[in-house]
Structure formats: structure tokens, C-alpha cells
Amino acid sequence: MNRLRVPVLFLTVVLCVLVVCEVEGRGRSSRDLPVGVCPETVNVPKTKWKGGKRVQYVEKVKKNACCSGWYYNRKEKACKAVCDLGCDGGTCVEPNVCRCPTSLVLKDNRQCVPPTCKDPCVNAVCVSDDECMCNPDYVPLNNTHCGPQCLPGFHNDPSTLNCTCNTGFKIDPNNSTNCLPICEPECVNATCIAPNTCSCLYGYDKMNNFTCSPKCDDCDNGDCVAPNMCQCNAGFSKNSVGKCVPVCSKPCLNGYCAEPEKCGCDSGYQPDNDPYVCAPVCKIECVNAICVSPNKCSCLPGFRGSEEGNICTPVCSNCINGDCVGPDVCKCREGFSLEAGICSPVCNKSCVNGECVAPDTCRCNEDYMSNASDSHVCYKPCPGVCEHGTCDLDGVCLCDRGYVAENGTCIELKPVNCESCNGTCSDGECWCDDDKPCFRVESAEVAPTTTLAGMELSWVVAGAIILLLLMVMIVVMQRIYSRRKKYETKTPNYYNACGSVVYTVPNTLTKGFNDLDEEEREDTKSVYENVEEEKHVQKQLLSSEDNV
Known part of the structure; x- marks a missing residue:
């Protein structure tokens, strides 16, 4: 049985070792990671071809990242713990865990400050609130005071608890039972532990044999006035992590x-x-623009961008036939001039009944034609013949004096009596105040001439009337001629009853009317009646012509 137990026990031990190694092997990857680093699995979308088709899938990839409550410090290239309340004067060693230097204590879990003792520590250092720790070579006398421990060369007086000082020592003024070594010059931030021998206080570094300066982990741009207590220089202030930064x-x-x-x-x-x-800074200078960000120009008001990103061109609201040389400043091209902000074409002569559409080029208005002899003058043809008148540039027939426009031509005005229109005559022409023709009635003999001169009937009607009058006159003259012929046959010599000589025949003027016989008197009376009838017919002719 004892022989069997040994192999079984050996196998059991080996199995346990293997199990432990397996467990350690599985957890090694996490334990070997730096502090604050945790492994995590992320889904990475990927694409592959399968069966000639593009298939998307998600692959789980393991990577390391800062754990929760930690952040990545690029400068130190490591994960650092985050203390939400801060860790002024100390070090954040774990999330929301602030660790202070040995000379400081943690206040409100966010600030490391020197400890506070209500009663000052004598020959001791305040290491915690209301807790004193004796300086080296001192022994506690009570909670706040420490008495010196007599070194060789010193002795204590048991009755007074004072040390008797040897050479190089002096009585402690605060403790007559203690002897203090004498250091000359005095120790600064240090304790004189032996004649002319200084020992730096806690948190101080030795500068020379008699002077020690406070030690601060990081006090750039400031003065270390106490262990890990930095007082920033003028123009600097502490940031959130306690460093002095410029202001x-x-x-x-x-x-x-x-x-x-x-x-x-x-x-x-x-x-x-x-x-x-x-x-x-814009490497290429901005033209008509300002540099608003690195290598990016922004156009000034009144300018707009161009294909060249650094050049802005001026904007003109209307610069046709000109060049825009500034915001709403148009420089007209040759042959154009600026009028009301627009470059208009210039013609050497003003366009009459037309507009200047190009340099020295006129375009006629609607219904107007260009004058072949002067291209700057446009005219409109008269719709009619405009006889007895002049056609002006606007196609209006301006009739001559004594004519009036009607149906595109000029017709002669009918003369009126000058007495009815306050007319005047000059050089054989008579005109009314309103510039119409008129005539004056002075005698029966001139009336027909004045009347005929002012007739307004057409030539056909006038010709017909004249022909009718001629026929009447011919009939009358024929009748008169036949009667005279008859008188000449009967009595060749007689006196006209109207008192004038109609015609003479030899030996007739001396014969009186009373000398005629009865038959001759009847003939003479008949001739007189014929003459009176002829005068009456002439008066009727004159009257009919006036009416015409």
C-alpha cells in the first residue's frame, strides 16, 4: 500500500501543477498588461468574395485600450488614472484615488496640503492633523513637545531635564535641559545636529553645508517655497494639474x-x-481678399471668387460693353460712354426718330426708314400723296397755305368773304386771321374774278358750269344779234333810249327821238327793252357765279 501511495501522490502533484500552469497561462495576457490597460473586443466590418459575389461580414478583433476611469497620456505614452475632483499636489494612482507625498495630507479627497496642528510642534514636525513627530535625536515630552536626547558630550541634568552642553553646544533657549549644537552660519531649512553640521528638514535638499531648499516634484515657472508646494512667478498661474502656466x-x-x-x-x-x-498665413497673396485661414482667402465686399483661389474679381451689377475695374465701377469700351451706370453706344450725331444701338450706328424706330443721305435721320413715309404739301419726318403731311389735309393729301380751302374773318390782302392775295383764303367784294365787274379764284369745286364741276354759262350766253347773244339785225334792216339810224351810243350809222346822230314816226318809235322801244333784258341776264349770271 505504501508503494502505491507514492506514485498516486506524485501523479496528483503533477496534475495540480499542470492545472495551475494552465490557469496562469490563460490569465497571463491580462496580468502582463500595463496598469490601466484592459483588453477589449471590437467588431471590424470586412469584405470578401465568395462565389463571385462580394460578401460583407464582421470580424471580432481583440485590442488593448485604457480601462474605464483611465485616459491615454500622449506625452508619457501610457494610461493615466482620472480623478474627477482633481489631485492637487499629489498623484492620481487609481481612478478617483489621490496619493499625497509623505509630507502632505489629503483634503476632501482632491488636494494635498501640509498637515495642520492647532498647537505648534516643538522640536517636532506636524505629520498629521494635531499629530507631531519628534525630530531626530529628540524624545517626546508631551503631545506637542520633544526634548533633546543628550548625545555623547552632552549630559542631562535629571532634576532639570536639561543637558549640560559640551564645547560647540549651547543651551536650547526653549529647553534648558537640552543642548543644541552651534552652527555658524545658522542652518537654513535644516537642523544643526552637530557643531557646524546641518541636517536638512524632511522634504528639503541640501544646497550647501548650511542651506537646504524645499523639494518639489514639478515647479517650472515658479518658486518651491515648501516641499511640493510651488509658488508661481509673476505672470503665471496654476492650471488644473497644479503646474505653473503663463497667463x-x-x-x-x-x-x-x-x-x-x-x-x-x-x-x-x-x-x-x-x-x-x-x-x-496664405502662401500665395490674396488679391482683393483677406486671408481668413491658412491658405484660404475670403473676397472683400464687392468682389467675388475666380478660378484662381487667391484672386477675387470686382462685381458690377451691369457692365455690358465695358470692363468692371472695381465694385460697381464700369470702364466703358471705345465707342461707348457711361450714362446712368450703363455703357451706352455713342453716335457722333443725334439719332432722329431712332436710337443709337452701336458706336455711330442708329436704328430707326418702328415704321421709320433710314435716310440714304444721312444715316442718323429716320423718317416715316406719308400714307398719301401729300399733294400741295410737304411730308415731315414723322409722316405727317404739312399742307401749303390755303390747303387742308384730308385723306393723306391736301385739298384747297373754299375762300370766304374777308369781311367775315377780318381778312387782309397783300400782293393780290387775301387771307383771314386763321390763315384761310378770302376775297373782297368791291364791284360787280371784279366779283366774278374773285369768285372764280376761290372756287373749291373740282375741275370737272367747274368745267360743266362754265360750259352751261357759255351756252346761255351764246343763246342770249344770238337773240340780241337777231334783234339788232332786224333793227338795222328797218331803221339804220336811231338814238338809244338808255342815253348811250350803241353803235353809229351815218346821218343817225342828228335825228331826234321825237322826229321818229310811230313805227320807228315802236322799234326803238323794242331795242331798249332788249338792252334792258340783256343787262338783267348779265346780273343773273353774276349772281349765279357768286353762289357757286
Whole structure:
């Protein structure tokens, strides 16, 4: 039985060793990771071809990342714990766990400060609130006081608890039972532990034999006034992690505060006239624009971008036939001039009844035609013949004096009596005040001439009337002629009853009317009646012509 137990026990031990090794092997990957680093599995979308088709799938990939409550410090390239309340003067060793230096104590779980003792510690150091720890070579006398421990060369007086000092020592003024070594010069931030021998206080480093300075882990841009207590220099202040950083009274635009009241510029920016402003840098100069960000121009008001990103061209609301040389500033091309903000064509002569559409080129208005002899003058043809008148440029027939426009031509005005229109005559022509023709009635003999001169009937009607009058006159003259012929046959010599000589025949003027016989008197009376009838017919002719 004892022989069987040994192999069984051996196998059991080997099995346990294997199990332990397996467990350690599985957990080694997590334990070997740095502090604050945790493994995690992420889904990574991937694509592959399967059966000639593109198939998307998700592959789980393991990677390391900072654990919850930790952040990645790029400068130290490590995961650092995060203390939500801060860890001023100490070190955040775990999430929301602040560890203070040995000379400081943690307050409110966020700030490391020197401990506070209500009663001062004598020959001791306040290591915790209301807790004193004796300096080296001192022994406690009570909660706050420590008495010196007599070293060789010293002795204590048991009755007074004072040490009797040897050479190089002096009585402690605070404890007459203790002897203090004498150091000349006095120790600074140190304790004189032997004649002319100083020992630095806790948290201080020795500078020379008699002076010690406080030690701070990080006190750039400041003075270490106590162990791990940094007082920032003028122009600096502590940031959230307790470091002294420069202070600028104004925010640094496009930069950061590099020194007190002095900004450092971000990449792509350079100092401006304003010490708190960093201006963007454009490698290619902006034309009619300002550089608003690195290598990016923004056009000034009145300008717009072009194909060349650094050049902005002026904008004109209307610059046809010209070149835009500035915002809404148009420079007209040759042959054009600026009128009411528009480059209009210039013609050497004004366009009459037309508009200037190109340099020295007129375009006629609607219904107007260009004059072949002068291209700057346009005219409209008269719709009619415009006889006895003149056609003006607007196609209006301007009739001559004594004519009026009717149906596109000029017809002669009917003369009126000058007495009815206050007319006047000059050089044989009579005109009314309203410039119409008129005539004056002076005698029966001139009436027909004046009347005929003012007839407004057409030539056909006038010809017909004249022909009718001629026929009447011919009939009358024929009748008169036949009667005279008859008288000449009967009595060749007689006196006209109207008192005038109608015609003479030899030996007739001396014969009186009373000398005639009865038959001759009847003939003479008949001739007189014929003459009176002829005068009456002439008066009727004159009257009919006036009516015409």
C-alpha cells in the first residue's frame, strides 16, 4: 500500500501543477498588461468574395485600450488614472484615488496640503492633523513637545531635564535641559545636529553645508517655497494639474499663451499687430481678399471668387460693353460712354426718330426708314400723296397755305368773304386771321374774278358750269344779234333810249327821238327793252357765279 501511495501522490502533484500552469497561462495576457490597460473586443466590418459575389461580414478583433476611469497620456505614452475632483499636489494612482507625498495630507479627497496642528510642534514636525513627530535625536515630552536626547558630550541634568552642553553646544533657549549644537552660519531649512553640521528638514535638499531648499516634484515657472508646494512667478498661474502656466489677460486668437501676455501661434498662423491675435498665413497673396485661414482667402465686399483661389474679381451689377475695374465701377469700351451706370453706344450725331444701338450706328424706330443721305435721320413715309404739301419726318403731311389735309393729301380751302374773318390782302392775295383764303367784294365787274379764284369745286364741276354759262350766253347773244339785225334792216339810224351810243350809222346822230314816226318809235322801244333784258341776264349770271 505504501508503494502505491507514492506514485498516486506524485501523479496528483503533477496534475495540480499542470492545472495551475494552465490557469496562469490563460490569465497571463491580462496580468502582463500595463496598469490601466484592459483588453477589449471590437467588431471590424470586412469584405470578401465568395462565389463571385462580394460578401460583407464582421470580424471580432481583440485590442488593448485604457480601462474605464483611465485616459491615454500622449506625452508619457501610457494610461493615466482620472480623478474627477482633481489631485492637487499629489498623484492620481487609481481612478478617483489621490496619493499625497509623505509630507502632505489629503483634503476632501482632491488636494494635498501640509498637515495642520492647532498647537505648534516643538522640536517636532506636524505629520498629521494635531499629530507631531519628534525630530531626530529628540524624545517626546508631551503631545506637542520633544526634548533633546543628550548625545555623547552632552549630559542631562535629571532634576532639570536639561543637558549640560559640551564645547560647540549651547543651551536650547526653549529647553534648558537640552543642548543644541552651534552652527555658524545658522542652518537654513535644516537642523544643526552637530557643531557646524546641518541636517536638512524632511522634504528639503541640501544646497550647501548650511542651506537646504524645499523639494518639489514639478515647479517650472515658479518658486518651491515648501516641499511640493510651488509658488508661481509673476505672470503665471496654476492650471488644473497644479503646474505653473503663463497667463494672458486676453484670449489668444488662433494661438496659445506661450509667455506672460505673449501668445504663440498655431500651425499656419503668424503674429499680428495685435499681440493677442495670430493671423492666418496664405502662401500665395490674396488679391482683393483677406486671408481668413491658412491658405484660404475670403473676397472683400464687392468682389467675388475666380478660378484662381487667391484672386477675387470686382462685381458690377451691369457692365455690358465695358470692363468692371472695381465694385460697381464700369470702364466703358471705345465707342461707348457711361450714362446712368450703363455703357451706352455713342453716335457722333443725334439719332432722329431712332436710337443709337452701336458706336455711330442708329436704328430707326418702328415704321421709320433710314435716310440714304444721312444715316442718323429716320423718317416715316406719308400714307398719301401729300399733294400741295410737304411730308415731315414723322409722316405727317404739312399742307401749303390755303390747303387742308384730308385723306393723306391736301385739298384747297373754299375762300370766304374777308369781311367775315377780318381778312387782309397783300400782293393780290387775301387771307383771314386763321390763315384761310378770302376775297373782297368791291364791284360787280371784279366779283366774278374773285369768285372764280376761290372756287373749291373740282375741275370737272367747274368745267360743266362754265360750259352751261357759255351756252346761255351764246343763246342770249344770238337773240340780241337777231334783234339788232332786224333793227338795222328797218331803221339804220336811231338814238338809244338808255342815253348811250350803241353803235353809229351815218346821218343817225342828228335825228331826234321825237322826229321818229310811230313805227320807228315802236322799234326803238323794242331795242331798249332788249338792252334792258340783256343787262338783267348779265346780273343773273353774276349772281349765279357768286353762289357757286
